[in-house]
Amino acid sequence: MENINLIYVSLEQIKTTTIGVYIHRELNEADASKNAVLPYVLRRGCKLCPDSGAIEKYLENLYGAQLHAGVVNMGDDQIMRFEAQTIQDKYAAGGEPLTEDLLRLILSVMFEPVTEDGGFKKSTVEIEKKNAKERIASVMNDKRVYAMQRCMEEMCAGESFAISCRGTIDGVDAIDAADLYDYYKSAIVGSVIDIYVCGSADEERLRAVIEEKTFGAEFKPAKIPATPLHKKSGDVKRVTDRMEVTQGKLSIGFSADIAPQSKDMFALMVMNSVFGAGAHSKLFNNVREKLSLAYYASSGTIKQKGIIVVNAGIEFENFQKAYDETLAQLECIQNGEISELEYKSAVSFLVNAYEAIKDSPEQLHHFLADQRVSGTNYDIDYCKEKISAVTIDDIVRVSKRAELDTVYFLTGEGE
Amino acid sequence: MELKHKKNSAVGEEIFFGKHPSGLDVFIIPKKGYSKSYAIFGTNYGSVDSDFIVPGEKDETHVPDGIAHYLEHKMFDQPDNSNVFDKFSRLGANANAFTSFNMTAYLFSATQNVKENLAVLLDYVQSPYFTDETVEKERGIIGQEIRMYDDSDSWKVFFNFLNCLYKNHPVKKEIAGTIDSISRITPELLYRCYGTFYNLSNMALVVAGDVEPEEIAGVIEAGIKKTEPFTEEIRRIYPEEPDETASNYAEQTMSVAMPMFMLGFKDTDTDCGDLLKKSIEVQILLKMLFGKSSRLYKQLYDGGLINATFAAEYTMQPDYAFTSVEGQSGDPKLVYDTVIKEINRVRSEGLCEEDYDRVKKVLWGTYIRSLNDVEDMASEFLRMHFMGVDYFDYCRAYKSVTFGDVKKRFENHFVPERSALSVIKPVERE
Numbered sequence: 001m002e003n004i005n006l007i008y009v010s011l012e013q014i015k016t017t018t019i020g021v022y023i024h025r026e027l028n029e030a031d032a033s034k035n036a037v038l039p040y041v042l043r044r045g046c047k048l049c050p051d052s053g054a055i056e057k058y059l060e061n062l063y064g065a066q067l068h069a070g071v072v073n074m075g076d077d078q079i080m081r082f083e084a085q086t087i088q089d090k091y092a093a094g095g096e097p098l099t100e101d102l103l104r105l106i107l108s109v110m111f112e113p114v115t116e117d118g119g120f121k122k123s124t125v126e127i128e129k130k131n132a133k134e135r136i137a138s139v140m141n142d143k144r145v146y147a148m149q150r151c152m153e154e155m156c157a158g159e160s161f162a163i164s165c166r167g168t169i170d171g172v173d174a175i176d177a178a179d180l181y182d183y184y185k186s187a188i189v190g191s192v193i194d195i196y197v198c199g200s201a202d203e204e205r206l207r208a209v210i211e212e213k214t215f216g217a218e219f220k221p222a223k224i225p226a227t228p229l230h231k232k233s234g235d236v237k238r239v240t241d242r243m244e245v246t247q248g249k250l251s252i253g254f255s256a257d258i259a260p261q262s263k264d265m266f267a268l269m270v271m272n273s274v275f276g277a278g279a280h281s282k283l284f285n286n287v288r289e290k291l292s293l294a295y296y297a298s299s300g301t302i303k304q305k306g307i308i309v310v311n312a313g314i315e316f317e318n319f320q321k322a323y324d325e326t327l328a329q330l331e332c333i334q335n336g337e338i339s340e341l342e343y344k345s346a347v348s349f350l351v352n353a354y355e356a357i358k359d360s361p362e363q364l365h366h367f368l369a370d371q372r373v374s375g376t377n378y379d380i381d382y383c384k385e386k387i388s389a390v391t392i393d394d395i396v397r398v399s400k401r402a403e404l405d406t407v408y409f410l411t412g413e414g415e
Numbered sequence: 416m417e418l419k420h421k422k423n424s425a426v427g428e429e430i431f432f433g434k435h436p437s438g439l440d441v442f443i444i445p446k447k448g449y450s451k452s453y454a455i456f457g458t459n460y461g462s463v464d465s466d467f468i469v470p471g472e473k474d475e476t477h478v479p480d481g482i483a484h485y486l487e488h489k490m491f492d493q494p495d496n497s498n499v500f501d502k503f504s505r506l507g508a509n510a511n512a513f514t515s516f517n518m519t520a521y522l523f524s525a526t527q528n529v530k531e532n533l534a535v536l537l538d539y540v541q542s543p544y545f546t547d548e549t550v551e552k553e554r555g556i557i558g559q560e561i562r563m564y565d566d567s568d569s570w571k572v573f574f575n576f577l578n579c580l581y582k583n584h585p586v587k588k589e590i591a592g593t594i595d596s597i598s599r600i601t602p603e604l605l606y607r608c609y610g611t612f613y614n615l616s617n618m619a620l621v622v623a624g625d626v627e628p629e630e631i632a633g634v635i636e637a638g639i640k641k642t643e644p645f646t647e648e649i650r651r652i653y654p655e656e657p658d659e660t661a662s663n664y665a666e667q668t669m670s671v672a673m674p675m676f677m678l679g680f681k682d683t684d685t686d687c688g689d690l691l692k693k694s695i696e697v698q699i700l701l702k703m704l705f706g707k708s709s710r711l712y713k714q715l716y717d718g719g720l721i722n723a724t725f726a727a728e729y730t731m732q733p734d735y736a737f738t739s740v741e742g743q744s745g746d747p748k749l750v751y752d753t754v755i756k757e758i759n760r761v762r763s764e765g766l767c768e769e770d771y772d773r774v775k776k777v778l779w780g781t782y783i784r785s786l787n788d789v790e791d792m793a794s795e796f797l798r799m800h801f802m803g804v805d806y807f808d809y810c811r812a813y814k815s816v817t818f819g820d821v822k823k824r825f826e827n828h829f830v831p832e833r834s835a836l837s838v839i840k841p842v843e844r845e
Contacts, residue, residue: 013448014787015427040723052716056708057773064777087783091426093776123717131722134743137672143566244670244842247562279500279510292555295563313563345504352507355526358450360788 003219004193004210007368008203011361015091017099017199018361019084021106022369024192026225027078027160033132033171034183039069039080040128041120041180047112048105058105062098063087067106073165074373075227075304082106083362088200099201100209107213110188119178129172136166140243143410144296147249148311151408152302154239155253156230161305190220196368198361224373227304230255230405237406242413250322252310253406254330258398260303260374266386267394271402272301272308273346274338274395275330280345282329287312293322303374308402316415323407333399336392343392350387354380416441418632421807428786430807431628435635438616438644442796443631444623446789452529452624453789456540457520459619459801460612462590463653464517469611470647478608479599480585481557481592484514486605488553490521494544499535508532516586517732518801519612524790529626530634537620537638543609545602554597561591568671569741572839575665576677576739579835582661583654586735616644619800623793653734658683659833666838674840675724676747678754681833682736691804691812694731695778696824697738699816701727702774703766704757704829705740711757720744720753733802738828751836758829766825771818782809 025035049055059065065086072079084106086098114121140146149164156162197206232255258264276283276299287297297312314322332338357363357380371377378386416436422429431443465478490512491499503510508525510532521540525532564570574589581587591597611617622631660681687693705711705727715721725742744750786792799806 013446015783016787053708053713056706060706060708060773060777063780063783065780085784087780091779091783093779127717127719130719134673134722138743139672141568141671141675143670144563246565247559278504280504288556292552293559295556295560313559315559315562341501341505345501348507349504349509352509352524352526356451356524 003189003191003222004195004214006203006207006210007194007196008201008206009196009198009364010200011198012200014199014359014361016085016087016361017197017201018365019082019099019103019106020196020365020369021082021110022194022196023080023187024194024222024224024373025078025080025187027073027076027163027165029163031183032078032163032165033167034175034180035078035080036071036165036167037125037128037132037172037175038180038184038187039071039082040131041125042109042113043067043069043082044124044128045114045121046105046108048108050114055105062096062101063092065098065102067102071165074370076160077225077227077373078165079369082109083365085361099197099199100205103197103206103209104213107210111213111217113184115181117178119176119181120184122177125175125177125180129175132167132172133169136164136169136172139164139166143243143245143247143249144311144313147251147408147410148309150239150241150410151251151253151309151406152307154237154408155307155406156305159228159230161227161230189217190222192222192224194369194372196365198364224375229257229259229306231257232403232405236404239406240409240411242411242415244413245410246412247313248316248319248412249410250310250312250314250319251408252323252326252404253408254308254402255405256306256308256398256402258306258401261376264394264398265303266383267390267398268308269301269350270346270387270390271333271395271399272299273349274342275299275308275333276310278345278349280342280349282332282342283310283312283326286329287322287325291321291325293318293325297322303370316411319409319411327404330399330402334396336396338392338395343395347387347390351384354384354387416632416636418443418628423807423810425810426783426786428807431632433632435615435639437639437642438614439639440619440800441632441635442619442621442800443626443628444621444793444796445626445628446624449625449789450526451524451789452526452622452626453522453524453793454533454536454620454622455520455522455793455797456536456620457518457618457797457801458612459517459617460519461515461517462588463585464612464651465585466652467611468650468652469607470645470649475652476607478604479592480588480596481590482600482604482608483519484591485553485557485597485600486608487512487514487519488557489545489550489605490540490543492544492549493539493542499539502535503532506532506535514590516590518798520794520797529624530630533622533631533634534638537635540613541640543606543613545605547602550600550602550605557591557597558594561589561594564589564591566669568669568675568839571667571669572675572677572741572837573739575667576679576835576837579662579665579837580660580679580681580737581735582657584656584735585653611649614645615639615641617649619797621793621797623789656735660835663835664838665835666840668840668842671839671841673743673745674747674838675741675743676750676836676838677739677741678751678834678836679737679739680829681835682731682738682828683833684827685734685736689812690731690733690802691799691808692815692820693824694729695813695816696821697729697828698781699771699774699778699821700825700828701729701738702777703770704761706774711754715750715753720746720750747836747838755831755834758831761825766822768818771821775816779813782813
């Protein structure tokens with residue numbers, strides 16, 4: 001099991017055990033669509049449960065255990081993911097080994113897929129291709145997410161990060177059951193696979209199940225894909241899309257050119273919180289509360305790319321006002337206009353958020369995976385310490401590195 | 416305030432509870448080993464309560480739609496001009512509030528300073544302060560919230576569905592109201608609603624986390640400002656709602672990638688005694704009929720008519736209830752017809768007992784999971800409390816459900832004549 005890392009975290013206070021499998025792949029044009037379809041095809045049947053119906057009944061017998069297939073990306077790392085959860089064994093009527101049985105199913109799904117004629121089942125692949133295309137097309141349904149995604153796509157045009165982890169319609173269309181199976185065979189032994197188990201379980205038993213299910217697999221050396229930072233080039237990019245909508249969505253990307261491993265990353269996180277993350281932030285208190293321009297106006301970081309992105313839902317005609325105010329607020333930070341309250345609130349907001357991860361297995365998986373992808377491997381308490389050590393001077397210093405890069409606006413058809 | 420104590424060792428949970436002389440119901444749920452604590456202070460008052468009689472008055476009061484939600488926004492303004500969020504931020508808490516059909520709630524989560532944050536929560540929710548200027552300022556913000564919902568396909572498909580099911584019940588109205596209805600909201604109306612529904616005898620407070628119950632009770636005692644409970648009930652006026660639906664189909668065009676739908680059934684057995692038992696019965700049925708292991712799901716999924724967004728849910732209040740099934744499909748009408756056909760098949764052939772046994776286990780897992788997160792658990796507890804249901808009673812209700820009950824519930828609830836379909840169609844592009 002050379003490529004497989006089992007990370008067990010005991011969470012005795014909660015009543016479930018959560019298993020997260022992260023299969024790390026490089027985000028690139030050639031493979032993105034395959035990675036976007038593959039986990040869903042695997043989820044449809046395996047040696048242990050030959051079809052969907054059998055899988056669902058197996059899960060129901062584990063008191064409604066859940067198993068979700070999916071694909072996400074952290075920077076240029078496209079992650080095929082299985083997230084599963086069961087109640088802890090002690091809450092089962094007969095004390096059945098629920099966690100072990102759930103892990104056994106996940107591993108069968110990963111390593112023992114159903115095949116026909118040397119490929120995946122054609123009918124299964126066709127249905128999952130259809131579903132993958134529906135996921136790609138449906139990105140436009142949530143206008144807030146869509147606007148932000150379009151902004152990032154424009155900002156990082158030409159970089160791998162601009163490729164959607166959902167794949168493309170053409171890419172999915174080109175998939176066939178035999179080729180996908182060949183790709184699977186090389187990917188499953190040629191990727192770093194992290195398995196997070198958070199809750200209550202016997203770690204040695206889990207390791208034994210993994211060894212049993214991967215016996216004979218010939219793993220090849222694999223690495224976690226690296227992500228280059230985004231670098232601003234040339235003039236500010238301004239893009240407007242039109243759609244039949246009643247509210248405009250503004251999305252503004254800033255490049256900060258700070259890497260996840262940099263000691264300035266913690267300062268950037270606090271700076272982002274002063275700027276737009278939380279009800280104490282400048283965007284909330286000015287764009288929303290003072291000017292009544294928006295119901296939401298906030299900022300977030302894309303850590304792997306060193307990017308800050310602002311999002312707001314506004315009237316079409318208020319574009320300029322909201323844009324001007326956003327830039328004015330960033331300038332305030334750059335000029336050192338940060339109150340003691342803003343500073344303290346931003347720090348405690350983040351410290352609180354880190355501490356709260358300890359109760360949430362899903363957030364814990366995400367935190368651990370983020371550390372892994374960033375190559376930092378900090379623990380929660382270390383992050384809390386580092387956030388608390390950030391000073392107002394640090395915030396001002398990193399804020400000056402934030403450069404306006406891309407301005408995206410989704411507006412109405414007639415505007 | 417005297418605290419009583421209940422324990423359920425089978426699931427490892429306990430609760431301390433009491434009634435303050437002000438009429439406020441208090442619940443404290445200790446969760447050992449948790450980093451996060453959560454408090455939710457709610458009033459039994461939501462978007463459906465725009466027509467009522469104030470205790471001690473004879474005449475009906477009618478207020479504009481969306482006022483409960485507007486009031487929630489305005490509770491954050493304080494008489495001394497201080498900012499509530501600043502106080503919470505200083506103490507490292509994450510504060511928020513929400514308004515639903517039947518409840519308005521103010522809450523925070525924190526990993527430190529729980530008692531101090533609780534004092535802030537109690538203080539601001541008991542300190543209304545509305546002026547012409549502050550009320551006016553909010554119209555732009557809430558206007559943008561309404562516009563955001565106008566562009567939300569999942570929101571629109573839901574309300575169009577409710578407008579099919581209900582002829583008169585105010586649950587069919589949008590929670591935030593309309594740009595027009597909120598234009599009529601004034602400080603006087605806000606004070607009138609506050610004076611009625613924020614009387615502590617109409618409110619409850621739930622705290623969950625690794626806390627000392629006696630200490631928390633002490634903070635609550637010290638933080639309560641007013642102590643005269645209403646002696647009469649607030650009379651809420653809901654119009655007569657017939658059993659039949661208003662219509663069985665609605666459609667709207669929006670900027671979406673593919674059609675989406677919501678279909679479901681109106682529950683007319685609303686005054687049944689044991690709501691918790693009823694909800695378990697319906698949830699078992701939803702899994703048996705629409706769950707991923709069901710015959711119907713397999714038929715629709717393999718036929719390419721639905722994708723993984725397909726999901727079924729039961730919404731229940733004492734005076735209205737319905738099931739809803741939503742998803743994306745190239746042909747929502749065919750999905751609807753297939754569902755009705757399956758309901759009719761089960762009506763003639765009967766439910767499968769083996770499926771029932773398996774699915775009932777699933778509900779146990781769902782219950783255990785609901786105790787995991789302090790936020791989910793406390794919110795669910797409060798929501799149930801306002802319905803007159805004790806969520807700590809779940810094990811009793813769960814054990815009492817039989818296959819016979821579920822069969823009866825199926826006959827009673829899944830009636831094709833009381834079903835409806837709401838569809839959002841994509842804008843046709845040239």
